[in-house]
Amino acid sequence: MDWFLNAESAGHKFALMVVAILLFVLVMGLILFGLERIRRLPVWVTVLGFLGPTVLFLAFGLLYPGIRTIWTSFFDARSDNYVGLDNYVTAFTEPQFQIVLRNTLLWVVLVPLVSTFIGLVYAVLIDRTRFESFAKTMIFLPLSISLVGASIIWKFVYEYKQHAVNPVTGEELVHQIGILNQVLVWLGLPPQQFLLNQPWNTLFLIVVMIWIQAGFAMTVLSAAVKAIPDDIVEAARLDGLHGIGMFRYITVPSIRPALVVVLTTIAIGTLKVFDIVRTMTGGNFGTSVVAYEFYTQSFRAQNAGLGAALATILFVLVIPIVVYNVRQLRLSEEIR
């Protein structure tokens, strides 16, 4: 047993990894083999074979903790006493909370729309050009950097130094080290505190998430664009569509399902993101979002109840996105 739990040498670790994968393949193989060999199985057995592992994993790892969180949200900081809706009242009446909610909505609307738009435009522009591979890598790069890493990069971009000039010699006493403020100085403008000045600072944080997610949108949408049947494009061309018209009337409608997937994925990812706020402003200066408040209350302030209530608010915020997807699902079902 110890062999399976403690691996110290690299060889042992790799061996353990191979064993784990083989074990997994073996179990899945047995299930599928059974499904294949035994004929005339009722549908539900087949479904169980295909969906069983998923349902098991999700019920254990996400559904149960999720329900537990909702449950916890009706208890106090140490989960000892039932407090009814008190945590929700606290969350909604706190003076800062209106701003937190407004910011969250800004994030969840702007990030998916803008990053999908940029990703799509870029995907179409570079489609089948000579530098496609290289061009894709450049936009993909931010996606491969962790959220914290990306936040550090942008903190560096927004870095502020005062514009101090020696009155006699005119020599710069302090140099800018953030590129954005340097650009302002070159343009003859005073450097700005990008992360401090409300309400623009929230937008500057949102830029970071857009910067990351555009790569995701571009990757998926580029594939979708390539899958547009050539005869449709051909027909549209014969109808005299070019450039922006082609984009508006052929490209976008053809990849509509992919667009919905990308928008949904980015929106849900954005709802959960707190690393950017945490690393760049620590939630100060009116930049906090619900996910960050949830994190602070649960892990900094050790207020389990309020933290859980904030997480539950996140669950509620995702409902409109779910509803929209259900409608899309119905729609595509009808078409098929």
Place this chain on the structure above:
Amino acid sequence: MTSIRARRTSAAVAGGLGLALALAACSGDNGGGGGGDETGSTDCAAYEQYGDLKGKTISVYTSIVEPEAKQQTDSYKPFEECTGAKIAYEGSREFEAQLPVRLQAGNPPDIAYVPQPGFLKSLVADYPDSVVAAPQAVIDNANKYYTEGWVNYGTVDGTLYATPLGANVKSFVWYSPKAFADNGYTVPTTWDDLITLTDKIATDHPEAKPWCAGIESGDATGWPATDWLEDVVLREAGADVYDQWVNHEIPFNDPKIVASLGTVGSILKNDKYVNGGIGDVKSIATQAWNEAGNPIPDGLCYLHRAANFYQANWGDDVTVSEDPSVDRGVYAFYLPSKGSDKPLLGGGEFVTAFSDRPEVQAFQAYLSSPEWANAKAKVTGQGWISANNGLDKGLLQSPIDQLSFDLLTDESYTFRFDGSDQMPGAVGANAFWKQMTAWIGENQSDQATLDNIEAAWPS
């Protein structure tokens, strides 16, 4: 105060008993406690009391990460060599968030270094079955090598749970001895002198500002500002009011505290005084705390209030020295008091155990002993001290560390632990930081700032 004194006496009695027991254990263990002698590099005599711990592993979980983590693990080597035990060290910046998760899930480390007495208090309250009270040998060491105040910070409801590990001193103002000498300034010894000096610098040097400050520290942004307020409360309202304030016996927004915040504001929110080399008042809120002193060697700022551990943040071309002839030299003076008392603000970590296995208790005892403090001083270049009075000052390698140790062990200074570290997490690690940040960054009023923190105090 009476309860503390009573506890102290009983502890001293128990201490005598424990010492006798330890001696007995030591003499009985002479035959079996070998194993260390072969190493030769360390004198193992002082370690025989811990017995033979060969094959035992002790897991340690802390917030101290590289490069400081290396100094920690190096300082355990004598213990490992002499007893044969192995220390599994894990440092993480997510320590404060992760420790409760591990405790709640039933997966505690053997020992954790808790950097806040307030956090220790809530751990004892929330996980009474997990936190283990200090064994006798540790109680003895605590009483022998630490002042009453330090012992009390590791004590919850009359029981000693944790002993101090490292310590730091926060009541310092960094300056450039060369700049002071060139301008004929002298180190101020009273608060009024400090303000006079500030005004003089402001008039003498229109190109610079007297003070520079920065409170940005990721999701802990604001903590340097809380230290400012605590230092001034100690100086204006006194240590007793400070204790009442920290323990919430007076409201957070008590008029005395409002007055002190006003005093802090007369410096930090005064455009004539700040923010040298960095920007206006608001720039304090976004300036990284660990680079806020940089304008001093550049001559754009003259005073920067920061702890002794700030010395690690100076650039490689800056020398920590009191000598005014040193180019780009910096040094620190004690933040002067307003009255006759000399309050000293500081902090430290506390060794908390979650297991009562003999090897864990032995390691706990080692960490509270002067042997460890000296071993740690030997392997640390600069930027570390301990409040252990058995620490050999000569082993401290930086003049600031030596000065800090002098102040810590000087009876004429009244030591007080960082207040935000003693408050409940909802205040000390959240509202206090956030509201002080809004006080500077969003120009929130003194009263509103303190009112908001008072409202966040858990009932």
Place this chain on the structure above:
Amino acid sequence: MTALPPPAPLTEQVADEPLRAERRLSRAEKRAIAVKGKLSSPWASGIAIVIAVLWTIPTFGLLVTSFRPKEDIRATGWWTVWQDPTFTLENYQEALFGSSTSLATYFVNSVVITIPAVVIPISIALLAAYAFAWIDFRGRNLLFVAVFALQVVPIQVTLIPLLTQYVDWGLAGSFWTIWLSHSIFALPLAIFLLHNFMKDIPPSLVEAARVDGAGHVKIFFQVLLPLLTPAIASFAIFQFLWVWNDLLVALTFAGGTPNVAPLTVRVAELSGTRGSAWELLSAGAFIMTVVPLVVFLALQRYFVRGLLAGSVKG
């Protein structure tokens, strides 16, 4: 089986270099390129270049920074490096070898963590996505929506319940907890994305196989999997990135001891106990990014032609 497109040429076509692919394009496709090419006016190229440059500058700045001495980073902007080029490898030296544990250990851990944490959830998600797309059963849509909605559960709320369970099972601190947790967290998004690709496959292909008497397992392996290779490759990249860059899951379930800690643990340490050091963080960020970039470049050829192996436009 007769209805299936032969798999071999398919993969070959996908793997083709753009140039060779072009040679084989049908006339219709060439025309299509010509039409789409209308977008490639100077304006279009201009916009693309502007986006590409804007997207690269921040990373480029950090790359330059990572090679500059500490003092220079604090004193001047990275763009001034052209006037006064001073470079150093010291930051990388420190980031790579400054730890008491060798970087190779962390690297091995990262690889050992990542591979199963990519393979396992994708396999499970493929089966689930197939069931949602091609098996008719009652409550299918409801279950699918439930799975998809679970995406919103923040990982932080799962930490305590999961760790409690792992401790009970005696697994805490081992790789198993990390593999299992990553697999769980990846499933909702994986199923959601793969389901989308899966249902784009023309029903005629599946129907034909069914008429030939193939069961679900056979259809899954012989009809769908070959067509889905590019989709699998692209999701594998996203999952790889998530696991590779993860700190929280590894820290919570396995702890940060050198036996199991991934590279992220080391990089998170770089800023030190009390502060943030640009010079080390920038070097660390690039050390972390090298492997994902290599993986991206290696897998990129799979989705140059579209997420569904090109053959399904019928």
